Amino acid sequence: MHQLNLGMIGGGTVGSGVFHAWQKNGELLAARLGVALHFRKIAVQSLKKSRAYPLPAKLLTTDWRDVVNDPEIQLVIELVGGTNLAKTMVLAAFAQGKSVVTANKALLSAHGPELFAAATKAGVNLYFEASVCGGIPIIKSLREGFVANQFSAIYGIVNGTCNYILSRMKTEGADFANVLADAQQHGYAETPPDLDIDGHDAAHKTGILASLAHGFWVDHRQIHTEGIREVSQLDMEFAAKLGYTIKLLGIVKQIAGKKSGVQVSVYPTLIPNTHVLASVNGVFNACFVRGDIVGDTLFYGRGAGKDATASAVWSDIGDAALDLKNATKVRVAPFIAHAKKHNRVMPMDEIVSRYYVRFSVADKPGVIAKIAAIFAAANIGISSVFQPESQSVASVPLILMIHDAPNAAMRRALAKIAKLSVVKNQPVMFRVENFD
C-alpha cells in the first residue's frame, strides 16, 4: 500500500483533534483511501503543555523547521493560527516541494494570493477546507459539487461565537454584555473577543467563500464588516415582534445590472423566522447557497471545535493523499483561475437592501411626519411603522421597516434625521434580508 508521511505544525486544540481522529479511525482512513497514513513529527510550542487529547512524546519537536525540512514528510499540516509565522512556515514547506493543509482563515485572508501563487509555482497544493465552517464540507461543495453553478447568493452563519451569543440573547431575552461575559467564562468566546464579535473572523471566511465562488480574489479590506456589539436585547425583541431573527450573516451576492458586481459583506441581519437560517442556533454554522443550476441548498454543522475542524482537516489530507498517490500534484486548478474580467466587489454605498430602523423620539405630534418627509425627499419608501407602548416620558421607540434603498441614500437620510431635535439618540439601523 502507498504510504503518506505527515508532519504537523501545531498541537493545540485542532492539532490534537486531528491526531486523535487518526488514532481512532486511522485504519478506516487507510482502507478508504488505499493509502497508509503515518505521523512522523508534530511541532508544538511546549513539550509540557496539557492537551485536549495527548500526543506521543516521541513525535514532538519544538522546532517547526524539523517538520518542514524532514525529507520523509510529504505533507505539512499547518494549525498554528496567526498570519506572520504561519506564512513563513507554509512558504518554507512549498519551497521543500511539500503540499500544505491549513485551517487558518486569517492567514488566507491576509496572504491568499501570494500563497496560492507560490503553491502553483512550486507545483504543490494548498488545501483549506477547515478554514470555513469547521466540519461542513463547504469548500469542496462549492468547488467540486457545484462546479457547474454560478452563485447568485451565499448567506453564511460562519462565526460560532457570534451565533451562540445572538441565540442566547434571543431565547433568554438577555443582554449582549451579559451573554458575552458568560460565554467567555465558559470558553465559547475568546478574551479579548474582538476578532469574533467585531465580525473580522466572519469577514475572513466570507472573503474565502466569495473568492472561491466568483473566481477573483476578494481582499478582506473590501469587505464591509459590522459586528454584533450594536445588537441590543431591545432590537432582538422588536425584530421578533415583527417576525424576524437577528443573525450575523456573511453575504456574497451577485448583483446584476449596469453596475454589476459582487456584494461581499458581514453584518447583523434581520431574517424571517420562517427561513431555515433562523433555526440555526448555538455554536452551529450554516451556509445557504443559491446556485443558478442547483437552486437553493443548505449546509449545516459544527463550525469550530477540535473534532469538527479535525474532520475537515482530514478531508484535505484525504484529497492530498490521493493527489500524491496519483502524482497529480495540482489536481484542482487554483480557484482564482476563472476570474472574469471586470468583476469587482461592489462598494457598500451601491448595495440596495431593506432596513429595520429604530429611533428614540420625543413623544409628541408631528415626529413621524418629520422623519417621513426626510425619507420621502430621498426617495426612500417606508413599508411599515411600529410604535410600541413605552413607560418613558423622555423618549419613545419608533421602528420603521424600509423598502429597498441604496445604502448611500439610507446613510445620508439617517444622518439628516439624527439631527432633528425630536430624535433623541443616534438611530439604530440593521439590514433586512428576505432571500428572494
Added chain:
Amino acid sequence: MHQLNLGMIGGGTVGSGVFHAWQKNGELLAARLGVALHFRKIAVQSLKKSRAYPLPAKLLTTDWRDVVNDPEIQLVIELVGGTNLAKTMVLAAFAQGKSVVTANKALLSAHGPELFAAATKAGVNLYFEASVCGGIPIIKSLREGFVANQFSAIYGIVNGTCNYILSRMKTEGADFANVLADAQQHGYAETPPDLDIDGHDAAHKTGILASLAHGFWVDHRQIHTEGIREVSQLDMEFAAKLGYTIKLLGIVKQIAGKKSGVQVSVYPTLIPNTHVLASVNGVFNACFVRGDIVGDTLFYGRGAGKDATASAVWSDIGDAALDLKNATKVRVAPFIAHAKKHNRVMPMDEIVSRYYVRFSVADKPGVIAKIAAIFAAANIGISSVFQPESQSVASVPLILMIHDAPNAAMRRALAKIAKLSVVKNQPVMFRVENFD
C-alpha cells in the same frame, strides 16, 4: 487546454438539463477545471420528441451504441433510467475503456456490485453523485468530506414525491388519496406512483448511502421498506398534537452491542417538530448525517428536477475531467473496499425503536387495562396515553406512545392486541425517532 469529449445516452428531463447547464456555464466549467468540454453525441429515443430544453439535431442519434463505440468519446453519461438496458450500456462503455457517469439509483441498487467490479477490472470509474438527493453533494461529502468519520447515523428525506405529499397532508389537513391525485395531475408524482410512494425509490437511495457509509454492499432486498400509503390524515393530526411530524425517512444507523450491525430501513417516522428535518417541506430533500468526528450535520436541497440533478451530474463530469486529464483513472478506491468483516444489515426484528400506536377501541371500561396487560407481559413500556374525544359510538381512537422495544416483540404484542374483541380495527403503528 486539455479537452474532454462527452457522449450522453438519454435526452429526457435530466439529459436536456445537463446539456442546458453546459450551454449556460460551459465556459465557466472549462475555466474552473482547466479542461475544455465538448458534447460529441447524444443518444435519444426519438428525434422528434419535445424537450424541456432543446438539443441540437446534429448531435442526436437513436442508437446508443454510436455513443459507446465512438473512439473520440472518453466519458459516457448514462441518463436513461431502468435497470436492464442501462446495465448493458454501462458495461459496454466500460468494455471500451470509458468511465461512466450515472444518475440511475435503480440501476445501482439492482446491479451495484457487478458494475463496480466491472469498472475496477476495466480500470475506469463509475460516478454516481446524482443518484441520491439530486443536487445535494451528499455522495462526495460522505466519501471525501467525511472520509475520517464512522457514521453512527444517517437520516434522509430522499424521495421528493413522498415529502411533497406528506408536507401537503400536514399543512392542508388533506387526505393521502386526494393529495396524491393532485400531485399526479401537477407532475409531482408519477402514474403509477408505486415506485415512489411504496418507498422503493427511497430504498434504492438509502441502500447506496448505507453501502458508501459502511463499506459493504447493502442489497436492496435486505432493506426493510414501508411506504406512505398507510399514513392517514388522522395520524398526521394526532402526531401534530403530540409535537411530531411524519416524514418518510431512509435510516442508516450503526447499532453497537453484542449483536452489532447496521440498521438500513425506510419507513414513515414520527420526528419531533423541533428537529430540523421536520422543517424540510415540499419536494426538497435533506440528509442528516452524524459522524463520530464531525458531529451532527445537515444537507438540504432539491432532490430531483432537471436542473438540480444536472448540477450533480456535472459534479461527476468535473471529477471525471480532472481524473482523465491527470490520467488517474481510478482516483477514488471503489467504495465497498473498506468493508469490515462480519458487518451486516440487522434484521428489522432486532431493531429497537420507539412507537406511536393507534387503536380503534370500544368505548367501555377495561379496554386500556387489557391492552396494557399485553404490553406489560411482553415487557414493553407505555410512555404516554392519549384518548381524544370522539363522536363515534362504535369505536374511539386510543393512541399510545411506546418506549424503546424490539420490533419483533412489538409485532407480536400488536398481533395479540388485534385479536381482542374490544379492538375494532387493525392497529396502526409508526416508529418514532428522537435523534438521541
